[in-house]
Amino acid sequence: METVTAAGLEIYLYRSRIRQGECWSSVVAPGLWLGTLAAGRVVVGGDDAPEGGAAPVDWAPGSAARFWAADGFESRHTALADGAIAGVFLRVLPDAVEDLLGPDGARLTGGHGRAAAHVPVSMGLVWRMLGITGPAPARRLHLTAAALHLLGHVVEAGETDGTRTGPATPALSPADIERLHAARDLLLRDLAAPPPVPDLARAVGLNARKLGRGFQALFGSPVYAFVKNRRLDEARRLIEDEGLSIAEAAWRVGYSPAHFSTAFRKRHGLPPGAACGRR
Missing domain, CATH: 1.10.10 (Arc Repressor Mutant, subunit A)
Structure with a gap:
């Protein structure tokens, strides 16, 4: 797992492969947490979690969990299927909550820990964070900016019962996402003479329209x-x-x-x- 610390945030980028039934634990440090999966499916639960012994939660891509942890605790996970797992996890350090969210941000904290709020999240933004590359200083800035964007999205969605206005993010299956990453790799392989979009789409098994819309949703800009x-x-x-x-x-x-x-x-x-x- 890669960790980036900046502006009162800890950003965790996680990619691995798991087998059905595999179990593991992680220590959750104090702070305001946000977690979302981009791929994979797990059950999260444990008597020491902020839910205070609530039933285990089946966690899959499409939503983010936000919760406050006043004290550290152990979180237990069980894989529900074989395959890749990927996710983005953010921790706002306790001393940085007010700096980032202002005085009203205090309502998101308090007590030993609140039940996790599950709200819709843009998978395009999550995959974009996992795919950010470039020189180290620029990549760090882009990751921090994307993390703040994601945090704002989740806090806003939680305050509006998950309703948002604006264009919908196109639905991307894990296979679509894999093809889009393959398309990006082909482009990076020869920047001086990249293939035209129709040829690129054929090479990765997508139609040109889906490649164009999916590429922008996943990587934040059109192919050109x-x-x-x-x-x-x-x-x-x-x-x-x-x-x-x-x-x-x-x-x-x-x-x-x-x-x-x-x-x-x-x-x-x-x-x-x-x-x-x-x-």
């Missing part, structure tokens, strides 16, 4: 914008870390030097020449 941003990120790395000239970096990622400077400045907020000076 994803490729453009990754090209420019890679170009900056080539200039700063490998010492390539501006023209060499531009050609390497599929840009002509004539159009590269404007796109680079829009993406990074500085001209390519300034990146050369950071070597």
Whole structure:
């Protein structure tokens, strides 16, 4: 499990494989917790949990559990099926609750622990967090921003009985998600000459419409914008870390030097020449 600590938050990104009937325990530290599964299905329960001995909960993707833990406790889990398990878990440190949520955030805390509130959650946002890549400082910032977005989504949903307005996230099965990750890998394999969307869709077994909608829901941007941003990120790395000239970096990622400077400045907020000076 990967852990990132920033801005009063602990962010846990979990991926593994489990077998039906497998049991494990984890220690839940004090704080305001949010947990959601992106893949897998488990039963969570135990007499020491905040529910105070409530019946075990069958936990699957599509909802998030939010609860307050005044004291640490042990949480027990049992896998209900073989396969992959993935999830995102957030802990707001006790001293940071008011800083992040304001004085009204105190109503989410109190006592030994409240029963977990289960509210709908955007699977696209959860998978996006699990798929964030890039240079360490930028990735840390993107993860922190996404974690705060997810926390805000869950707190808001809990206060409105789970009702939200806005466009619905397309339903993605585990197989769809796997295909979308395969599509992203194909794009990253050759940023200078990525396949057109119809060819990419055929390569991973999706139709072009589902690929386009699913890609944006899962990774936060359309295919074209994803490729453009990754090209420019890679170009900056080539200039700063490998010492390539501006023209060499531009050609390497599929840009002509004539159009590269404007796109680079829009993406990074500085001209390519300034990146050369950071070597």
